[in-house]
Amino acid sequence: MIILSIETSCDETAVSVVEALGEFPNAKYEVLGNALFSQVDIHREYGGVFPTLAKREHALTLVPMLEKAVSEAKLSSSPSTSLSQEQIEHLSELLYREEGLAGRLITFFEKNGTPTIDLIAVTSGPGLEPALWVGLNFAKALSYLWNIPLVPVNHMEGHVLASVFDSTRLPDLQFPALALLISGGHTELVLMKGWDSYELIGQTRDDAVGEAFDKAARMIGLPYPGGPEISRLANEARLNPNRYTLNPAIKLPRPMLHSDDLDFSFSGLKTAVRYTIEKATKITPELTPELTLELALEFENAVTEVLLAKTCTALEKTEARSLILGGGVSANAYIRDTFQKYFSKEYPDLALYLPDPKLSTDNAIMIALAGHAHAKEALETAEQASIKADGNRSLSKE
Ligand code: KG4
Ligand code: ZN
Secondary structure (H helix, E strand, O other), X not given: OEEEEEEOOOOEEEEEEEEEEOOOXXXXXXXXXXXXXXXXXXXXXXXXXXXXXXXHHHHHXXXXXXXXXXXXXXXXXXXXXXXXXXXXXXHHHHOOOOXXXXXXXXXXXXXXXXXXXXXXXXXXXXXXXXXHHHHHHHHHHHHHHHOOOEEEEEHHHHHXXXXXXXXXXXXXOOOOEEEEEEOOOOEEEEEEXXXXXXXEEEEEOOOOHHHHHHHHHHHHOOOOOHHHHHHHHHHHHHOOOOHHHHOOOOOOOOOOXXXXXXXXXXXXXXXXXXXXXXXXXXXXXXXXXXXXXXXXXXXXXXXXXXXXXXXXXXXXXXXXXXXXXXXXXXXXXXXXXXXXXXXXXXOOOOEEEOOOHHHHOOOOHHHHHHHHHOXXXXXXXXXXXXXXXXXXXXXXXX
């Protein structure tokens, strides 16, 4: 089965072509084509993702990404037939909110025809609704044009599957498995009793961990997205053995570290960063480079400590046999390293899955994997008109 997948939930416009050989979860996967355009340069001046801009950029970039992924995949295709007036009208209707997209798609079709693709997988949530709708409407238009089924995918299931995807296949995962999903929009502990069984057992009460990284970075004066920036400075500080002679050590709180539940809270940490900066800038007008490094380090340490402690509590409560880390923040080198060292020593029987850093942040390969997991349902239900984007789509209800 050849799957074309589309991801537009936030500020990445991504399209992939993935071949699945066999049935989920025992298939082998081959990535035939992969295209991704990151809009970070566009959103940087706003210090975060600006939804209407994201929507416009997705509409501009989807056809070029489709073109790249499909041409990389070198699929054979049947030549395009000329479209009837009725078909053109239907496509225009499906894409009437996405400026210029119908015209670009029709030009693509006239040039490329219908490639040998069996299924389209598209993120339908969670995410920014205006951004999700562009990808979903585009997928509906392609599904109509090529006459192939469409499967709406949960973005968070994509993150889970990307983490366990091991270069070509999914592993023989031992259940129950615990997933710690940490991204710009989510911080969740999810219990999996099987491949298609997700139970939300803990989550953030306010900011997501990636959001906290981004907001703290902004206060420190670092560009968006702040996660990788904080990580870089924290690492620099860690490598400097003399740092405490330059600066008194900063102490930030570890919110909800000892609470008995599995919830998180990161807004207090963000406030503590603001107070620390306010206090320091009363003495010197700007944050000194040393203090900047120190703040980044302490922030990363605080977040990592909380994530680790809550994960341990969840492991004790659930007796999970596997632990999966997923989402954009799981690209963080210090968090990865800390988890790896800790669990190999303290829980030697636990299987720990970390995503390839390239697959940690949003991409379309993970959407193809999740699409394959639900391919059967999609092939059985031909009805597509009613598929809706859902910004708050949850894993738990599925
Ligand atoms: O999963 P993702 O690409 O998008 C969402 O679904 O939200 O995650 C993006 C988030 C951003 O907040 C970004 O700052 C964070 O992941 N991030 C990191 C790192 N790389 C990306 N946070 C900490 N350290 C990193 N190396
Ligand atoms: Zn994501």
